[in-house]
Amino acid sequence: MRNSFNERLDHLVGQLVNMSQLAAIAMRDATDALLTCDLALAERVITDDRMVDLARSTCESDAHLLLALQAPVAGDLRLVITALHSAESLERMGDLAQHVAETVRRRYPRQVLPTVLRPRFEAMGALAVTLAETAADAIRTREPELTGYAAEADGELNDLHRSLFAVLDYQDWAHGVGSAVDAVQLSQYYERFGDHAVSIVRRSGFITTGTMSREAS
Amino acid sequence: MRNSFNERLDHLVGQLVNMSQLAAIAMRDATDALLTCDLALAERVITDDRMVDLARSTCESDAHLLLALQAPVAGDLRLVITALHSAESLERMGDLAQHVAETVRRRYPRQVLPTVLRPRFEAMGALAVTLAETAADAIRTREPELTGYAAEADGELNDLHRSLFAVLDYQDWAHGVGSAVDAVQLSQYYERFGDHAVSIVRRSGFITTGTMSREAS
Numbered sequence: 509m510r511n512s513f514n515e516r517l518d519h520l521v522g523q524l525v526n527m528s529q530l531a532a533i534a535m536r537d538a539t540d541a542l543l544t545c546d547l548a549l550a551e552r553v554i555t556d557d558r559m560v561d562l563a564r565s566t567c568e569s570d571a572h573l574l575l576a577l578q579a580p581v582a583g584d585l586r587l588v589i590t591a592l593h594s595a596e597s598l599e600r601m602g603d604l605a606q607h608v609a610e611t612v613r614r615r616y617p618r619q620v621l622p623t624v625l626r627p628r629f630e631a632m633g634a635l636a637v638t639l640a641e642t643a644a645d646a647i648r649t650r651e652p653e654l655t656g657y658a659a660e661a662d663g664e665l666n667d668l669h670r671s672l673f674a675v676l677d678y679q680d681w682a683h684g685v686g687s688a689v690d691a692v693q694l695s696q697y698y699e700r701f702g703d704h705a706v707s708i709v710r711r712s713g714f715i716t717t718g719t720m721s722r723e724a725s
Numbered sequence: 726m727r728n729s730f731n732e733r734l735d736h737l738v739g740q741l742v743n744m745s746q747l748a749a750i751a752m753r754d755a756t757d758a759l760l761t762c763d764l765a766l767a768e769r770v771i772t773d774d775r776m777v778d779l780a781r782s783t784c785e786s787d788a789h790l791l792l793a794l795q796a797p798v799a800g801d802l803r804l805v806i807t808a809l810h811s812a813e814s815l816e817r818m819g820d821l822a823q824h825v826a827e828t829v830r831r832r833y834p835r836q837v838l839p840t841v842l843r844p845r846f847e848a849m850g851a852l853a854v855t856l857a858e859t860a861a862d863a864i865r866t867r868e869p870e871l872t873g874y875a876a877e878a879d880g881e882l883n884d885l886h887r888s889l890f891a892v893l894d895y896q897d898w899a900h901g902v903g904s905a906v907d908a909v910q911l912s913q914y915y916e917r918f919g920d921h922a923v924s925i926v927r928r929s930g931f932i933t934t935g936t937m938s939r940e941a942s
Contacts, residue, residue, distance in 0.1 A: 572806065579796035589789065592809065677903050686894050688902045689909050696913070 513578050520570050520591050524647045527563045527598040528708070532640035534560070534605035535701060539633030541609055542694070543626055547616045553609035560602030567595035583715060590711045594647060597704040601640060604697045604704075611694060620690050622683040625675075628668055632698040635665045639705035643712075652713035655706075662702045669699040730795050737787050737808050738864060744780045744815040745861035745925070749854050751777070751822035752918060756850030758829045759911070760843055762836050770826035777819030784812035800932060807928045811864060814921040818857060821914045821921075828911060837907050839900040842892075845885055849915040852882045856922035860929075869930035872923075879919045886916040 534553050541550040571591045574580060580588055611620055621629060639661050646654045672695045675681075676688050751770050758767040788808045791797060797805055828837055838846060856878050863871045889912045892898075893905050 572802070575792065575806070576798055576802055581793055585789070585793055589792070589809065592806065593813065596810065596813075673906070676906055681902050685898050685902055685905045689890070689893055689905055692906050692909060693913075696910070 513574070513580075513584075516570065516574055516578075517580075517584060517587060520567060520574070520588070521647060523563060523567050523570070524591055524594050524598065525644050527560060527567070527595065527602075528640055528644035528647060530556070530560050530563070531598055531601040531605065531701075532637050532644070534602055535608070535633065535636045535640060535698075538605040538608035538612070539629065539636070541612045542620060542633075543630060545612065545616065545619050547613060550609040550612040550616075554606055554613070557602050557606040560599055564595045564599040567591060571595070583718075586715045586718065590715050593711055594643075594708045597708050598643075601701050601704050604701045607697050608694060611690060615690070620687075620694070622687060625672075625691055628672065629694065629698075632665060632668050632695065635661050635668075636698050636701045636705075639665070639702050643705045643708040646709040646712035650712050650716045652717050654709050655713050658706045658709040662706045665699060665702040669695045730791075730797075730801075733787065733791055733795075734797075734801060734804060737784060737791070737805070740780060740784050740787070741808055741811050741815065741864045742861050744777055744784070744812065744819075745857055745864060747773070747777050747780070748815055748818040748822065748918075749857035749861070751819055752825070752850065752853045752857060752915075755822040755825035755829070756846065756853070758826055759837060759850075760847060762829065762833065764830060764833045767826040767829040767833075771823055771830070774819050774823040777816055781812045781816040784808060788812070800935075803932045803935065807932050810928055811860075811925045814925050815860075818918050818921045821918045824914050825911060828907060832907070837904075837911070839904060842889075842908055845889065846911065846915075849882060849885050849912065852878050852885075853915050853918045853922075856882070856919050860922045860925040863926040863929035867929050867933045869934050871926050872930050875923045875926040879923045882916060882919040886912045 534556060537549055538553045540546065541553065571588050574588050639658060642654055642658045642661070645651070646658070672691060676691070681688060751773065754766055755770045757763065758770065788805050791805050856875060859871055859875045859878070862868070863875070889908060893908070898905060
């Protein structure tokens with residue numbers, strides 16, 4: 509009974525790690541599609557999001573079953589609760605990568621971003637992928653020290669997001685309203701993706717420590 | 726023991742209903758502040774969000790304690806799991822109302838929205854408040870039938886959100902890039918607020934039925 513319980517817990521953790529990796533790949537590909545105006549790649553991101561949605565639903569059923577049949581306590585209980593939250597965040601991260609890809613498809617064959625903004629989104633994409641990979645590490649290792657690392661990357665991502673408004677507000681924006689609106693929406697997708705990843709890292713630390721580090725509001 | 730358990734469950738439900746009502750009030754006041762350019766009201770929404778954040782943290786601790794000490798099963802277990810998810814969604818709803826209020830503060834004494842967009846946001850505000858109130862009803866009654874009602878209101882909210890892009894894209898937009906960007910961001914806050922409310926209503930139905938109605942992606 510105990511062995512089967514531990515195997516189920518390990519399986520749950522494995523599924524979440526897998527979901528984090530899928531989210532990282534989705535955001536990497538969506539960003540590539542955005543920067544190179546690659547419709548086929550964008551379509552693949554959109555189609556593959558179903559895998560993340562399915563994985564989330566499986567994780568959730570497994571977690572419910574563990575709670576119902578095994579009534580875990582202490583660290584094991586915290587792990588199952590964290591799994592429920594993380595699965596939800598990971599599904600949202602997949603959705604956000606999908607939203608980036610949908611923007612590429614909607615504007616195709618036009619480039620979504622004017623040249624001046626591309627380096628900014630390349631940097632945001634790299635940070636978002638790093639954050640999803642850090643979430644995978646945090647779920648696997650439950651290492652509370654990863655929180656600081658994730659918070660730092662997320663801080664950079666937030667700075668990039670915030671400074672976009674200065675670019676749109678104060679510079680000579682010659683690329684039209686539609687293009688500004690697209691840029692702001694995209695930037696928000698990256699920013700929210702990062703926030704979800706940080707929340708997973710924080711919660712994974714909670715499995716080990718039993719106390720949550722403070723969440724950004 | 727059993728009585729104390731039921732009392733704790735009732736208390737948890739009461740806290741969630743209270744949080745939903747706070748979210749409804751926050752969005753109502755934030756929308757009023759937006760439409761009347763009322764800085765004092767916006768400041769109050771921003772300050773009061775702390776109450777929602779605190780309530781979420783209390784709900785979460787209470788739910789963990791119930792899981793750890795009482796190992797609930799079946800409908801009771803589903804209720805506690807739903808409470809965990811709902812508390813998270815309600816905190817996000819509070820944050821979104823706060824973001825609306827922060828936009829008012831950032832642009833003050835300027836009106837955020839051009840006159841042409843105000844009726845649209847008045848309608849979105851009313852729908853968002855209705856959805857938060859429906860979430861409160863769903864948590865209280867666990868009535869699966871509320872899902873259809875909530876989905877309908879959320880559909881109207883999503884239509885309003887989507888049609889904004891047509892207004893910005895194709896009409897003669899004479900109000901500048903900054904104002905278009907503000908409008909899109911605000912519209913997204915309302916749309917996401919509605920999505921969270923619908924997810925609470927769906928999950929509350931799940932307590933009664935044991936099956937989740939399909940979530941919009």
